[in-house]
Amino acid sequence: MAGGNAIRGTRVGAGPMGESERGETAPRSHVSYFCSNGHVSTPSFAQEADIPDSWDCPRCGLPGGRDSQNPPAPPRTEPYKTxxxxxxxxxxxxxxxxxxxxxxxxxxxxxxx
Structure with a gap:
């Protein structure tokens, strides 16, 4: 017996949502960023958005640049001073x-x- 609850396991707003309910997505462009560890991340940006020169690598956290031959150097960390x-x-x-x-x-x- 189901217990009389017709919408069991669902929540308000759940269900298949397509572009008809959300609206159309903005045109996107994919930009590749390369970190000094050799990782490549490719975030997508709206075409009219300003593309940043650097992007933090999601795998190692180092900054990534758009030039695959010359990725940015890792930031230098200063030792703790007393x-x-x-x-x-x-x-x-x-x-x-x-x-x-x-x-x-x-x-x-x-x-x-």
Whole structure:
């Protein structure tokens, strides 16, 4: 026995939809992008849309270009820097020694009081 529900297993809006219900699709153009790992991705764009120069590869995530002979190089990732590394970029050793001596003299002066 079916249980009396005539539309069991369906939902509102489900069913075969064709171009008659959705409208006609825009004319498309397929563009190939090549990444440095040798992957090719071919997304489709509307013909009147602006085609981007690069497209991220869906397989490896590297940027892909439209020239198969010269794909874009992978982006260079900077290593993690500590706070001390950033300080050393801004200050020379002489500046650091002067700041340290100033802090130590203030500390010694506060202990003497």
């Amino acid at each position: 706070h001390l590394a950033y300080v050393k970029e801004r200050r020379s050793d002489a500046d650091g020694a002067a700041i340290l001596e100033e802090a130590l003299s203030k500390l010694r002066a506060s202990r003497e009081l």
